[in-house]
Amino acid sequence: MLLTTTINGRKKEILIKDDDYLLDVLRKEGYLSVKRGCDTGACGLCTILLNGSPILSCSTLAARAHGKQISTIENFPKEAKTFASYMTAEGAEQCGFCSPGFTLTVIAMTKELQDPTDDEIMHYLNGNLCRCSGYISQLRAIRNFMEEIKNENC
Amino acid sequence: MFSFSKFFLASSLEEAYTELLKNKKNIILGGTSYLRMGNTPWNTGIDLSNLNLNYISETEEFINIGAMTTFRQLETNILLKDFFGDIFNVALRDIIGVQFRSNVTVGATVFSKYGFSDLIPVLLSLDAKVKLFNGGILSLEDFLNEQNIRKDILVEILIPKKYCKTSFQCVRKSKTDYSIINLAICNFNNKITIAVGSRPGKAMLAKKTMAILNLSENIEKEIVNAMKHIGDEIPLDSNMRGSKSYRELLLSALLRKGIQEVLN
Numbered sequence: 001m002l003l004t005t006t007i008n009g010r011k012k013e014i015l016i017k018d019d020d021y022l023l024d025v026l027r028k029e030g031y032l033s034v035k036r037g038c039d040t041g042a043c044g045l046c047t048i049l050l051n052g053s054p055i056l057s058c059s060t061l062a063a064r065a066h067g068k069q070i071s072t073i074e075n076f077p078k079e080a081k082t083f084a085s086y087m088t089a090e091g092a093e094q095c096g097f098c099s100p101g102f103t104l105t106v107i108a109m110t111k112e113l114q115d116p117t118d119d120e121i122m123h124y125l126n127g128n129l130c131r132c133s134g135y136i137s138q139l140r141a142i143r144n145f146m147e148e149i150k151n152e153n154c
Numbered sequence: 155m156f157s158f159s160k161f162f163l164a165s166s167l168e169e170a171y172t173e174l175l176k177n178k179k180n181i182i183l184g185g186t187s188y189l190r191m192g193n194t195p196w197n198t199g200i201d202l203s204n205l206n207l208n209y210i211s212e213t214e215e216f217i218n219i220g221a222m223t224t225f226r227q228l229e230t231n232i233l234l235k236d237f238f239g240d241i242f243n244v245a246l247r248d249i250i251g252v253q254f255r256s257n258v259t260v261g262a263t264v265f266s267k268y269g270f271s272d273l274i275p276v277l278l279s280l281d282a283k284v285k286l287f288n289g290g291i292l293s294l295e296d297f298l299n300e301q302n303i304r305k306d307i308l309v310e311i312l313i314p315k316k317y318c319k320t321s322f323q324c325v326r327k328s329k330t331d332y333s334i335i336n337l338a339i340c341n342f343n344n345k346i347t348i349a350v351g352s353r354p355g356k357a358m359l360a361k362k363t364m365a366i367l368n369l370s371e372n373i374e375k376e377i378v379n380a381m382k383h384i385g386d387e388i389p390l391d392s393n394m395r396g397s398k399s400y401r402e403l404l405l406s407a408l409l410r411k412g413i414q415e416v417l418n
Binding site: 001018019021040041042044047053054055056059060061063064105108109123124125126127128 | 156163183187190201203248250252256329330
């Protein structure tokens with residue numbers, strides 16, 4: 001079937017198999033920031049935004065993205081760069097393999113939650129696993145990132 | 155790997171049902187998060203995304219939840235919180251992550267009667283009903299016990315509107331793992347309803363234990379008695395997450411904690 005969708009602001013028409021998953025389609029199309037991790041829906045590495053909401057591309061049928069807006073990390077260069085600097089400052093960035101999916105989830109969270117508590121942040125992000133850095137340094141980086149966004153909006 | 159040869163985007167429930175009956179290998183697609191873990195090659199995957207079944211609304215008697223509503227919507231919905239407290243949020247927020255819960259649908263979870271489900275005990279404790287396209291409306295309890303409904307479409311869940319105190323208790327090996335056992339309790343005007351899931355079988359009501367508590371003048375005084383009975387009443391078993399005896403101990407302890415929560 002022919003999938004018509006918008007990826008990072010560009011309209012695309014892609015020939016897919018009816019049972020293709022979005023992760024496979026995006027990677028075949030060259031969006032390699034979308035990582036394949038557990039492939040069972042548990043790790044969050046393959047996170048993308050579909051119409052602004054974070055979803056697992058490994059578990060979402062590509063056919064369901066028809067007519068919708070897909071965003072990968074490349075769609076948020078400014079936010080990604082700023083967030084990466086906070087991650088680095090807190091020692092929360094190591095191998096970086098989980099970073100694209102993790103950063104997209106953080107970006108979605110900043111749009112969805114107003115002034116979240118640490119508990120709310122941790123629950124929002126409990127689907128993004130990181131094997132090397134640990135989560136407390138990530139939490140510090142997120143707080144600092146959100147503080148900057150708050151100051152920008154003031 | 156889960157596969158199907160044709161993606162069918164239904165434009166009405168009638169069309170979806172007709173397509174479903176055409177071949178025994180045709181299947182209604184929910185979030186497909188769990189379905190994809192299997193190896194079954196299906197013929198046609200029928201998608202209900204265009205049927206406006208993604209809603210949480212209210213009528214005079216019920217709160218209606220459409221089959222394509224996601225767990226994330228349940229978890230964050232104000233209407234559900236107003237009537238039933240935090241039970242949906244507490245039960246669902248530890249299921250993997252936001253991305254996963256934005257994908258998983260109510261209809262697929264309930265229709266599949268997953269034994270590990272954290273949602274089904276919650277709905278059972280709230281006396282929910284299911285509306286099937288062909289089978290009509292029946293109680294969730296009857297639906298769970300019914301063996302013959304294989305080819306139908308779950309259209310919506312109906313929960314009677316009643317302000318009640320609720321509690322969801324569970325134990326997991328790690329934060330986002332499946333529950334080893336879970337328990338949902340509802341207190342509506344001092345009438346207690348208890349549903350137990352992850353036994354590891356499908357969820358069921360603890361009717362004898364409910365009777366012990368509900369026939370008592372003082373529910374709090376009967377808690378210890380109820381703790382003794384619930385293990386005899388609810389069949390538990392072992393699996394890779396926990397042994398039968400561990401579940402028995404957990405169930406009893408969680409019951410006490412849950413009852414105390416809905417009484418205070």
